[in-house]
Amino acid sequence: MSILVFGQTGQVARELAHHEEVTCLDRAAADLAEPGACAAAIRAAQPQAVINAAAYTAVDRAEEDEALATVINGTAPGEMARDCAALGIPFVSISTDYVFSGAGETPWTPEDATGPLGAYGRSKLAGEQAIVAAGGASAILRTSWVVSCHGANFVKTMLRLGAERDHLTIVADQIGGPTTARAIAAACLEMAGQLGRDPSKAGLYHFAGHPDASWADFAREIFVQAGIECAVEDIPSSGYPTQARRPLNSRLDCSSLQTVFGISRPDWKAGLRDILTDLGEIR
Numbered sequence: 001m002s003i004l005v006f007g008q009t010g011q012v013a014r015e016l017a018h019h020e021e022v023t024c025l026d027r028a029a030a031d032l033a034e035p036g037a038c039a040a041a042i043r044a045a046q047p048q049a050v051i052n053a054a055a056y057t058a059v060d061r062a063e064e065d066e067a068l069a070t071v072i073n074g075t076a077p078g079e080m081a082r083d084c085a086a087l088g089i090p091f092v093s094i095s096t097d098y099v100f101s102g103a104g105e106t107p108w109t110p111e112d113a114t115g116p117l118g119a120y121g122r123s124k125l126a127g128e129q130a131i132v133a134a135g136g137a138s139a140i141l142r143t144s145w146v147v148s149c150h151g152a153n154f155v156k157t158m159l160r161l162g163a164e165r166d167h168l169t170i171v172a173d174q175i176g177g178p179t180t181a182r183a184i185a186a187a188c189l190e191m192a193g194q195l196g197r198d199p200s201k202a203g204l205y206h207f208a209g210h211p212d213a214s215w216a217d218f219a220r221e222i223f224v225q226a227g228i229e230c231a232v233e234d235i236p237s238s239g240y241p242t243q244a245r246r247p248l249n250s251r252l253d254c255s256s257l258q259t260v261f262g263i264s265r266p267d268w269k270a271g272l273r274d275i276l277t278d279l280g281e282i283r
Contacts (some may be wrong), residue, residue: 003192004047006030006038006080007054011148015185016053018282022189023047032076033068039083049192050084052077052093053185059098059120060243066119073123078130085136090195092188097144097176097208099125102247105175107212109253110142110204116132118244137199139191142186144208144250145218147271148181149278154215158222159281162230172216172234176250177208180271187263195262201260206252209268225273226281257276 001021007013008026017024023045030041032054042050054070056062077093084091098121099114116122131138147155161168187207195201212219216234223230237246257263276282 001049001193001197002047003049003051003189004042004045005051005053006032007052008054009059009151010055011150011153011181012184012188013053013145014150015148015181018186019189032072035075035079038076038079042080042083042087047088047089049092049196050080051188051192052080052242054092055094056120059118062119062123063244068122069119069123070126072124074130077127079132081131081134081136081138084138085134088136089150090137090139090192090199091131092139092141092192092195093127093131094184094188095128095140095142096121096124097142097247097250097252099128099142100247100249102249104249105251107251108206108249109252110206110256111179117155117191117247120244131148137195137202139195139202140204141188141191142204142206143179143184144252145178146181146184147178147275148273150181154218155222155272155275156233158219159226159228159279162223162226165230167231167233168219169235169239170216170219171235171237171240172214173236174246174248175212175214175252177210177212177252177265178272179207179209180266180268180275182274183209183266184272187257190263191261199263205253205257205260207257207263208254208265209271210265212251221269221272225276240241
């Protein structure tokens with residue numbers, strides 16, 4: 001099955017690139033900020049499926065650059081979905097827990113009302129709505145707290161800071177499921193294949209690592225596995241102000257993905273071990 005992936009340097013795209021059936025497109029090949037670029041790329045490649053792993057992910061910068069974020073995260077995925085629907089091929093697009101308000105403590109289901117707190121979440125929600133409107137065999141995979149051995153992410157930041165300091169203050173009132181890019185890539189490939197065989201599986205789904213944890217809990221596990229002596233002090237989100245508000249409750253109910261696609265929540269601690277091994281932190 002030939003699969004065209006939008007994105008090349010992001011965490012999930014770099015994991016998808018390891019698969020021989022995948023062709024990844026960088027910005028030079030398809031600029032998501034340019035109208036028509038996505039459809040032209042799909043028509044030129046004539047793939048059997050498309051995965052959108054590209055996004056505007058600068059959460060804080062999006063507060064001042066919402067127009068561009070909305071084009072990349074909203075308009076472009078809608079264009080991809082429309083072209084895939086016209087060609088009759090499956091389309092999988094990655095979204096985020098930021099489409100929710102983060103209220104309460106109950107895991108969010110795909111059917112729950114959305115209510116993004118900031119520009120990034122609004123831009124991703126616009127993409128979801130455009131994909132749904134396009135119809136076709138399209139699936140949206142909302143995920144959270146993505147980490148890998150690639151690029152900049154929480155694991156790599158903690159490894160750097162933990163090596164420099166003996167004490168860190170980490171937010172403990174934001175709760176979610178750390179999710180490895182490798183697991184997300186595998187889920188997207190499985191979904192694309194199943195959608196090709198059964199388009200009725202199209203819809204909104206959630207995918208996040210298990211068990212749910214706070215950022216402080218996550219940091220502690222990173223230090224334990226990496227053998228780093230660094231104490232973690234829990235602080236509230238108010239103690240670490242950011243330009244964009246983060247949801248406190250990023251718990252995701254992933255049961256429908258298990259029921260429909262047979263994809264279960266991955267163990268993020270095992271995934272973390274793989275990342276640390278890849279980075280040479282565990283030998």
